[in-house]
Amino acid sequence: MKPELIIVGAGLNGLLLAYLLQDSYRIILLEGRPRIGGRILTVEEAGERFDLGPTWVWPHQHHIRHLIDALGLTLFRHYDQGAFAYDAPEGVQYFRTGKNAPSYRIEGGAGMLTSSLAERLGDVDIRLETPVRTIRSDSEGVTVHTDGEALRASHCIVTLPPRLCADTIAFEPPLAAAMREKMLAIPTWMGFSSKCIVTYAEPFWRERGLSGFATSHRGPLSEVHDASTRNKGALFGFYHTRSADDSQPERVIEQLERLFGAPARDYELFRYHNWRSDPYTSVPADREPLDAHPRYGMETKASERIRFCGTETSAEEGGYLEGAVIAAMRLAKALMEA
Ligand SMILES: Cc1cc2nc3c(=O)[nH]c(=O)nc-3n(C[C@H](O)[C@H](O)[C@H](O)COP(=O)(O)OP(=O)(O)OC[C@H]3O[C@@H](n4cnc5c(N)ncnc54)[C@H](O)[C@@H]3O)c2cc1C
Structure with a gap:
């Protein structure tokens, strides 16, 4: 026994x-x-999957990459072509960056890892x-x-x-x-975070030469990234800790419009998760943002x-x-x- x-x-x-x-x-x-x-936490909408928790795997991370292979899952490169936007108080500025270390996403979202293991x-x-x-x-x-x-x-x-x-x-x-x-x-790593996903029919920022990456001191989002799938455009954002406790969809869309242009108004789906007050992840002490890993x-x-x-x-x-x-x-x- x-x-x-x-x-x-x-x-x-x-x-x-x-x-x-x-x-x-x-x-x-x-x-x-x-x-x-x-x-x-991977949410599914009309057959497309978007991550409200972890997104990236990096090339040096051999153990998770081996697990992804062993479970028959696939990685694809995170979209980072084009200029990034800095949401400065005096107006948005755009910069071209040099070559970044690539990061990768799991086809079907990070939830594929846990559902495949559970099976x-x-x-x-x-x-x-x-x-x-x-x-x-x-x-x-x-x-x-x-x-x-x-x-x-x-x-x-x-x-x-x-x-x-x-x-x-x-x-x-x-x-x-x-x-x-x-x-x-x-x-708790990322216990201070809250994150939203906004989806679009197309990743319209790419046609404008933008990568979808933005940083901001103005908020509500402090960081934005491309989160598109094969069939949908999508952006995800981490909230500024000052404004992290509710989802503020209207202010988020205003910010995306400021960063990427008028098509940002025509979003399809808005989803949000507040990890800071999720009792199965964080305690009040986790609300303090961390300066470093x-x-x-x-x-x-x-x-x-x-x-x-x-x-x-x-x-x-x-x-x-x-x-x-x-x-x-x-x-x-x-x-x-x-
Ligand atoms: C917004 C966000 C973005 C992130 N981005 C990345 C990224 O891009 N790349 C990366 O590598 N990592 C990232 N991370 C970190 C990554 O998610 C974690 O490293 C990983 O998921 C931790 O797994 P775990 O099983 O150790 O912990 P957890 O996933 O926290 O598992 C703990 C489990 O315990 C359960 N639990 C809690 N209390 C109880 C109880 N009393 N009884 C029973 N069950 C309980 C919880 O519900 C949970 O299921 C991110 C995390 C967040 C929140």
Whole structure:
């Protein structure tokens, strides 16, 4: 009989752990949201898919690229031809840039990663809308308490962002004070962000020699990028933290018109997600914008029975999809060797 393992969180990291460990353990995967994917959020509209979470993979990220290949998915180059726009207070300025390091997008959106992994989870018992509240451990195993149930297993892996985990899940016996403090000090990558997608019949800015990339101090968006699919034009924007708490579609469209011209008014779809106040990603401490990408990585063994995982636990590429893959592969290997 295989030992039981409870994995908490069905983001990329939790799903990949379940995939890698399913032959060695009987797995229950507990997810608080009514969907899998965590910070990966791909919305579908009339057969086209757009990302409100992660978008890019970079050439040096070998682990995620290998996973994309192994799942039969394809990458295509992010559109970055043409001038970029700077939304200066005194008026929009356009610049040509030199050659940028290319970034790549997943055909069908980043959600293809998590849906493809989920399709490959044979006997894994995935339970959505099942937030974990308390994890008790004893010499024989762990008891994981959700709102309605107490589930027993020999081991538990928690894949939440460390700060969210330390803030929202109670541990009995409690986590070592130093570990809890360290976890509370780790910012959740992109936990301060909110993002919108605006779609068009055509990527009209390309015909005007514009790449769709813009930066702004005026807002509401601080950064805009091309997010077009094969059949639709699309732009995505990150909100300026000053104006991040509601979607402001009219002001966003005004800004896009200012940057890219009058056709920006003729949008088809506007979608928005506020990660800053999403209780399954962020805590209030995450609302502070970060000046730089934090140095991630942490001790992942809480006890003989409880391990932590998730992208922020990886010292290498922590915060990114690549970090989520590296962390899952390392922990799965360590558990299988043990
Ligand atoms: C707007 C945005 C843009 C980004 N852009 C990029 C990019 O371009 N490239 C890149 O590489 N990375 C990017 N990232 C980061 C990337 O999304 C993350 O690295 C990756 O998705 C993290 O996966 P994870 O499984 O470690 O964590 P998560 O996806 O956060 O998974 C944790 C899971 O735990 C669940 N959970 C939380 N609390 C509970 C509970 N109490 N009980 C049960 N389940 C719970 C959550 O719902 C979630 O499903 C971006 C993120 C955002 C938000």
